[in-house]
Amino acid sequence: MGGVSARDPGFAAALRALVRGDVRESEPLARYSTYRIGGPATILLPSSAEDVALALRTAEDSGVPWFALGLGSNLLFPDGGLDALVIRLGKGLDRVESSGEGWRLGAGLPGPLAARRTAEAGWAGLHKFVGVPGSVGGGVYMNAGCHGGEWAEVVTRVLVVDGKGQERWLMRADVPFTYRRSGLDGLVVLEADVILKAERPERLAEEVAELFRWRQEGTPFNQPCCGSVFKNPGGPSWQHREGPRTAGQLIEAAGLKGTRVGGAEVSPMHANYFVNTGGASAADVRALISLAQARVQEQFGASLETEVKLIGTRGEYMHG
Ligand SMILES: Cc1cc2nc3c(=O)[nH]c(=O)nc-3n(C[C@H](O)[C@H](O)[C@H](O)COP(=O)(O)OP(=O)(O)OC[C@H]3O[C@@H](n4cnc5c(N)ncnc54)[C@H](O)[C@@H]3O)c2cc1C
Numbered sequence: 011m012g013g014v015s016a017r018d019p020g021f022a023a024a025l026r027a028l029v030r031g032d033v034r035e036s037e038p039l040a041r042y043s044t045y046r047i048g049g050p051a052t053i054l055l056p057s058s059a060e061d062v063a064l065a066l067r068t069a070e071d072s073g074v075p076w077f078a079l080g081l082g083s084n085l086l087f088p089d090g091g092l093d094a095l096v097i098r099l100g101k102g103l104d105r106v107e108s109s110g111e112g113w114r115l116g117a118g119l120p121g122p123l124a125a126r127r128t129a130e131a132g133w134a135g136l137h138k139f140v141g142v143p144g145s146v147g148g149g150v151y152m153n154a155g156c157h158g159g160e161w162a163e164v165v166t167r168v169l170v171v172d173g174k175g176q177e178r179w180l181m182r183a184d185v186p187f188t189y190r191r192s193g194l195d196g197l198v199v200l201e202a203d204v205i206l207k208a209e210r211p212e213r214l215a216e217e218v219a220e221l222f223r224w225r226q227e228g229t230p231f232n233q234p235c236c237g238s239v240f241k242n243p244g245g246p247s248w249q250h251r252e253g254p255r256t257a258g259q260l261i262e263a264a265g266l267k268g269t270r271v272g273g274a275e276v277s278p279m280h281a282n283y284f285v286n287t288g289g290a291s292a293a294d295v296r297a298l299i300s301l302a303q304a305r306v307q308e309q310f311g312a313s314l315e316t317e318v319k320l321i322g323t324r325g326e327y328m329h330g
Pocket of ligand 1: 044077078079080081082083084085099117141142143144145146147148149150151152153154155156190197198199200230231235236237238319
């Protein structure tokens with residue numbers, strides 16, 4: 011087959027006949043994104059790794075693009091939705107197993123839950139990510155991190171499945187992790203093995219509470235958003251620069267805090283967070299992104315690169 015659309019009811023019916031998980035047609039992506047933005051798509055909620063492999067094979071055989079989705083906390087979906095099969099990893103792919111310092115985590119497990127469960131059991135490493143509202147799979151794929159830590163530091167190996175539905179374990183050394191990138195493009199993360207350090211649970215509980223408080227007080231945590239919109243500008247000369255350096259400081263210094271386009275706003279609380287104040291469209295957020303890039307370039311000569319992934323109508327990444 012070739013040229014089949016993911017919106018074709020025949021495609022959804024063929025997939026439904028193969029998998030045990032739910033196949034939802036014309037499902038609003040806004041429900042699956044922390045921005046609460048995005049038009050309709052055909053979504054599979056796989057119940058097992060086998061479902062994921064079957065879906066990937068079916069999509070690839072039909073020439074339908076596919077898109078792996080976790081908790082949708084680092085994405086901007088298009089207003090018109092996606093003409094791609096969205097494979098949303100969650101329940102059914104969220105197991106947790108441990109033997110001492112080694113933990114195996116399902117990709118669909120929420121990262122904050124992984125952080126809390128490991129910390130409660132007296133293991134340090136993931137606890138730092140308690141305020142990063144993505145899944146384990148999204149954390150590994152994005153090499154998410156904060157407070158001086160990132161997923162790449164704790165991962166020992168990753169179970170992935172490719173477009174042909176073939177599973178394999180990749181050792182840490184074979185995953186080209188860099189800042190907020192894993193290089194696992196074209197693969198779906200199913201599980202990750204991590205290695206953690208023993209620590210007193212009471213100490214970890216205090217740290218988790220402190221980190222969570224910091225998030226609540228310093229960021230618009232309860233408003234629809236995607237966390238940091240831009241990466242911090244890099245390079246050693248930039249880091250030793252006088253004046254505003256981080257993306258948030260630059261946007262604030264450009265006088266953009268509180269600036270709105272439609273329903274999208276540069277958060278008055280933290281300038282690198284753009285929030286959906288209600289009814290924002292993807293077009294509003296994109297226009298605000300372009301505005302911030304232009305002003306920061308003009309005033310400080312800095313190019314801001316997006317950390318949020320701007321998704322095109324076939325599930326492809328757009329440059330922002
Ligand atoms: C309030 C807030 C605070 C945040 N703070 C931080 C922070 O401090 N540090 C930080 O790094 N990020 C932060 N983020 C961004 C985001 O939470 C992380 O990038 C997170 O790891 C994304 O995980 P997700 O499951 O939501 O991924 P999604 O947003 O669903 O997807 C992001 C990317 O990962 C891919 N992906 C997701 N799951 C898989 C999988 N199983 N296999 C293959 N690819 C997959 C998607 O295709 C997409 O390209 C924040 C976001 C919010 C809303």
